[in-house]
Amino acid sequence: MYPILIIKTAALGDVLRTTSILPGLHEAHPASEITWLVAEGAEDLVRLQPLVDRVVTVDLDSPEGLTRVMVELGRTSWKWIISLDEEESLCRLASSLATERLTGACLETGEDGSERAGYTLDSAAWFDMGLTSRLGKEEADRLKRGNSQSHATIFSEMLGINEDQPSLRIPGAAFEAAQIWGTRHGLDGSVTTIGINTGAGGRWKTKGLGEGRTTELIEFLHRELEGEVKFVLLGGPAEAERNRRIMAAFGEDSDSEAIVLDAGTDNDQLTFAAFVDRCDLLITSDSLAMHMAIARSISLVAFFAPTSAVEIDVYGLGEKVISTADDYCSYRPDADNSTITVERLGRAALRTLP
Missing domain, CATH: 3.40.50.2000 (Glycogen Phosphorylase B;)
Structure with missing residues (x-):
């Protein structure tokens, strides 16, 4: 022993x-x-x-x-x-x-x-x-x-050990909850499913993507994929109000034709991981969702401004979009993330889609 x-x-x-x-x-x-x-x-x-x-x-x-x-x-x-x-x-x-x-x-x-x-x-x-x-x-x-x-x-x-990849086990009950939710919302594999996890919690505001750029990104990908896509909006309790506002931009009273599904912000960790696992691609901030995608070998596009992109190995699962501002990797809560553009994220997503 x-x-x-x-x-x-x-x-x-x-x-x-x-x-x-x-x-x-x-x-x-x-x-x-x-x-x-x-x-x-x-x-x-x-x-x-x-x-x-x-x-x-x-x-x-x-x-x-x-x-x-x-x-x-x-x-x-x-x-x-x-x-x-x-x-x-x-x-x-x-x-x-x-x-x-x-x-x-x-x-x-x-x-x-x-x-x-x-x-x-x-x-x-x-x-x-x-x-x-x-x-x-x-x-x-x-x-x-x-x-x-x-x-x-x-x-x-x-x-002094061999390098390996993170991993996460998800129990059957969490998979079942995500499956039931997906079936109810028509996630039957007939179109691409893209997870959107662009919040950042409370510590580093610019670790995330603003609400405006998030809605623009969804519209960009909806156009580029000619509507053959559904989006799953992900987040935790800290993103509840933010996600509610984003969802309002795609509600019945909006002009958008993009289909955005709200996965909720009160899921337990493993059910949240099961939602991530249902996605063909996750677009994410440097966050728990990113680490879950890597641990579950889900294709992803991750973006970085205040934190280090080098520390994160995506193991060939996708791309990293990195700020080109002078204060990249400064760990400042107000680091400039303006170079994390819709065009850069969207093109990376299109290249990464399975």
Whole structure:
């Protein structure tokens, strides 16, 4: 037995893309038994993974919850702890557990004797670009902008394993819910189905595509495909009002002939993934939906302005449309995304369609 603990709790897209390391870990250590620590609300992204033996959840805002998890995980003598979250509380957790090998985020002791979040030397390729970089924020940002390797490549080299693709298992009940919805709306495979997921949540406004450009993109593709297409509008709770306004542009009182179907914004994660899985192509921001499409091998066009496109490997599934503005990959919430045009997105979509 070779017990491995992965500490990767959030954000949701980061949890999902980290599943790329699972095949390589099992290949390198066939006797491995993998436990994955995730934040409450993220467990569905890993609980059905056949290469994960146990999923432990934690309320990151609860000191009592962190203590409980520390006790629970402390019952195992780990062979390898892979610690991928920079929060000090999780660094403390990783450093407190007995293990033969620790890779990633941990506590460090400063020259003044104080403890702070740090990382092991073998994980510097990733964490040198992060919030806890020993090199300082300016150099970390420069390294991130100059990085030429994907997340999966960096992690496989960091861990000394073969690189693989993220994956996501979807249960039958979620597939059935998406199937029933699709049948009700005539998604019978007779025309192309394009998913539209252009929102961005709340952190980076310009990570997404504006409502105006989204409606123009739908109209562009409707014309180019001569109406032989249906669009599925996707999003989460943060996009509820936004998606409602977009849907209004294609309602009965509009002049548009495009067929746009509202998948809702209150689906659980795996039902949402099943909606993504029904699409022939997904046009998406750098978001959970993008990572789901990659994990499910769905054709996609993903666009990037404030965040790094290089980190994302689409594994030959489609194209990346990247901002040409000076502040690309600046991680600024107001980064210029004006060069992510309808023409660029639409042409990429037409090239990518199966």
